[in-house]
Amino acid sequence: MITKKNRYALLFGFGALLLILSFLVRTTLLIWAYPQSGLTISDIPGIYLKGLVYDIGVALFFTLGYSIYLLILPARLNNSVFNKVFTYTAVFLATMILVFSFFAEFTFWGEYSARFDFIAVDYLIYTYEVISNINQSYPLPLLIGGVIIVTALLVWGLNRLGFFRSSFQSKTPFGTRLLITVCLLGIAVLHIFYINNMWAEKSSNRYAQELSKAGVYSFVSAYLNNELAYDKYYLQENEQAAFSLMRSELTEANSTFSQNNNSLLRQITDTATRIAPNVIMVTIESFSADFMERFGNTQRITPVLDSIAKQSVFFTNMYATGTRTVRGMEALSLAVPPTPGQSIVRRKKNESLFTVGYIFKRAGYEPTFFYGGDGYFDNMNKYFGNNGYDIMDRLRHNLVDDHITTVRKNIPDEAVQFENAWGICDEDIYEAVIKSADQKYADGKPFYDFVMTTSNHRPFTYPEKKIDIPSGSSREGAVKYTDYAIGEFIKKAATKPWFKNTVIIFVADHCASSAGKNEIEISKYHIPCMIYNLPSTAPQEVDKMCSQIDLYPTLLNLLHWSYDSKLFGKNVLAADYQPRAMVSTYQKLGYLVPGKFIILSPQQKAECYTWDAQKNEQHPAPMDSSLLKISVANYQTAYTLYKNDGMKQ
Known part of the structure; x- marks a missing residue:
């Protein structure tokens, strides 16, 4: 009292x-x-x-x-x-x-x-x-x-x-x-x-x-602190020196840079016969590498993907750039390092960018973004729509004008067998992809699809009686259903006349969890990625460390394309490729090479660690000045280009 x-x-x-x-x-x-x-x-x-x-x-x-x-x-x-x-x-x-x-x-x-x-x-x-x-x-x-x-x-x-x-x-x-x-x-x-x-x-x-x-x-x-200004909070190099270093890092035998020293625009030239298949990229929600048997999982929850991996160009040492779907989308559509704060997908001034879809569109393809939920979420529709992709999603918000400069189509009720808070089940989104491919094939139009799945997300619900784990019971059930739906998709696609000339990519947007005992738990960024049904290419495992941003430079090399590029990614299969990956939180920017790890953080801080991949152990180490310069150059130039419209088409 x-x-x-x-x-x-x-x-x-x-x-x-x-x-x-x-x-x-x-x-x-x-x-x-x-x-x-x-x-x-x-x-x-x-x-x-x-x-x-x-x-x-x-x-x-x-x-x-x-x-x-x-x-x-x-x-x-x-x-x-x-x-x-x-x-x-x-x-x-x-x-x-x-x-x-x-x-x-x-x-x-x-x-x-x-x-x-x-x-x-x-x-x-x-x-x-x-x-x-x-x-x-x-x-x-x-x-x-x-x-x-x-x-x-x-x-x-x-x-x-x-x-x-x-x-x-x-x-x-x-x-x-x-x-x-x-x-x-x-x-x-x-x-x-x-x-x-x-x-x-x-x-x-x-x-x-x-x-x-x-x-x-x-x-x-x-x-x-939704967006952090790199030039205010992080270590910097002289701008000219940073761009010079990045141009050197991205130089390949078949690349020619523009005369603008503060640009990464370059011409990639390939003299071999060009291959031009359709491309469908399936971006799998929250899919860690360690869900797969290939990486030691003993639960048998990914039999389809484990089988497909053996028939694909399979990247076994790829890392996501972040821990959010929009960060994965950023890396897979722009092929740029993550900048501090929010993903570019969520920011202003993100229209008319030099995206992967833009490269395909210039080559005569029709890019489309497929999402099982309402693409209003996380600004996805505005980002993809204002960067040249048509939209196929599940309309929920009564927005007559979504400020999208391309076509937006709704997945109708009659095409949905199951739906939860995040959207329709993966089988339903794959049906929409197949139906769209049928139409474009009939019209004689090559297509490039960016497909974002939703089933591997809490509440982990999916159609009953598809797998032997009850709906809504566990993450493992959602993973197994995700894998099952991929199997059904491949079976149906394989019956179509367009399938023999269609590459299908399976890659995660990020891992299921980034939690660990370290401030950036590197193992929690390890994701699977496979390029399936690639014409005239034998299956192989690519074990070089790489990043999501390296996927398309590698694919376009395998297809022997000549194209203009502003991508930060590299061809992982090049003889002179130097393994590295970028991993980040919204504040911490990590640059990883075999055995070493640099973390850049606000207040102009930088830390160096050794990293034992087998033991998943990180230990403080003396600063590696040359590695620090490369780390800073990647992140600084990415921020500068975005801020100054250098990522525009």
């Missing part, structure tokens, strides 16, 4: 409640993560100390507005009905937001092993897909009811302890109120200027970083 009457008693009581709940959430997540985290007992005090600092910041930001209200509220209104109604309502709403955010943190951690980040910000924007996904994955009415009940109990507890009464019945003088408010405001200002999320990221252990953070704080931080 609170006996001392003070107008700010409720404010401090709410702050204490927030700190206690945050402590319980952090402790639960720590227990959850500890077995696989690589943390030691000595790491735990630092996690809680940093966590307390972030939690205090959240408490301050939650209560500053109320503090100012208490400062200016006249004494005669302090115990009024108006103040009581306002205060009870405000505290209930604030507590409900707090409780909901803590509940959401557990579901977010279960999926990503991270506190809120860019993904959570995206989820706030795309409410239809997210709410539907939550409703299909969890008992939403029970969750909402639980949040309301817990909120009511916590507010009742604050009332039972006398915080409300102490605040309403107090006669705290204005001078004291001013002093308290100024102190709180001063601490908040210090917090803003001296504390940010990068403080938590000083640890080399990714779990220590994430557990130190506060979910609400991280969410706001991600929202405010």
